[in-house]
Amino acid sequence: MSLRALTFDVDAVVLDIEGTTSATGFVxxxxxxxxxxxxxxxxxxxxxxxxxxxxxxxxxxxxxxxxxxxxxxxxxxxxxxxxxxxxxxxxxxxxxxxxxxxxxGDLVSHFYDDVVPVLRAWHAAGLRLYVYSSGSVPAQRAWFGHSPDGDLTPLLSGLYDTENAGPKQDPASYDRIAESAGIAGGRLLFLSDRPGELDAARAAGWHTAGIRRPGEPYYDQGVGDHPQAGTFDEITISTAGTTGSTA
Known part of the structure; x- marks a missing residue:
């Protein structure tokens, strides 16, 4: 699926996992x-x-x-x-x-092919990367630590779940993440496939982009009026005047 390229001026990206970086079907x-x-x-x-x-x-x-x-x-x-x-x-x-x-070694996590190269490019460009998932922080750490591309945890600046941040459809949870990360909401971008989560992040003053991948549970529903992309490499990030993109 090819959607128009998106550009955001932010200091950090917060990632959902299921349906966004990785296939829900694998989970x-x-x-x-x-x-x-x-x-x-x-x-x-x-x-x-x-x-x-x-x-x-x-x-x-x-x-x-x-x-x-x-x-x-x-x-x-x-x-x-x-x-x-x-x-x-x-x-x-x-x-x-x-x-x-x-x-x-019983399990190896799944990432869509476009995700890891883009995360590495964003990290190399100075962008801070966080995860916010309904899966627990230990599960997130294991997921990113045992990918087919090796240990990805050095790319991450922090991990958030429903226990240390709160429910994903509550704007207050995104306020907590912004406060914990020390980054204003207006300098944060949240990527998710779920419209309710994107709505909550936007209500907290964040930038949002819906990731729509064919075959994922929310693909047909869409992401409402949020900007949308089919892959991570359709998103360009500029921070402090420096562009980090794989486009």
Whole structure:
């Protein structure tokens, strides 16, 4: 798909993952089954670990079942997976499982072919890159650390999720990211395939661009009145008078 080239004068780009840098199908078809098969062991063998215990308490609270045991917790997690619910404790537990899978070499992340060369060019031009995903920060770190092109984490200046920033369709979450990064909203560009997220970022004063890739869940819906691109190399970034582009 070829859409008109876009140019933005910003200091940083914040990246969504699913549908934007990477295929949603990979997450749904590879990562979801991987975590589903390992939840039971995690909940029964490692329940005392602080991160697991905290996530389990959050599941109990969200499900309204304060006495839920491991089997009930697993059932709730799998139900949320079926519904593609972006629940923070689900993402936390998935992140633990996935990080270990990536570290063992069971998993290698997916990136669209246009993404990594553009990220490297933007980074080399002095642009700061961040990630904001519903996936947990540990999952994000594992994802970028185990790509087919090697470890991409040196390209990133920070990672944000629904726990340290907030819900992705809430403008206040984008305010928190801007404050944490020390960058004014008007100097930030958010790339996502989801119109609700783009609306929230724009409401916080950010620049936005919708990424529309054929086959992705939000492709037919579109991105509303946000600028849109089919690939990262259709986006040109200029910062402090220096242009960083692969166009």
């Amino acid at each position: 749904v078809d590879v990562l979801y089954p991987y975590s589903r098969a390992r939840f039971a062991g995690l909940l029964t063998e490692r329940a005392a670990e602080p991160a697991v215990a905290r996530a389990v308490d959050q599941v109990r609270e969200l499900s309204g079942d304060p006495d839920a045991g491991p089997a009930a917790i697993e059932k709730t997690l799998n139900s949320w997976l079926d519904d593609d619910r972006k629940a923070t404790p689900l993402k936390t537990l998935q992140g633990i499982v996935w990080a270990e899978g990536f570290a063992r």
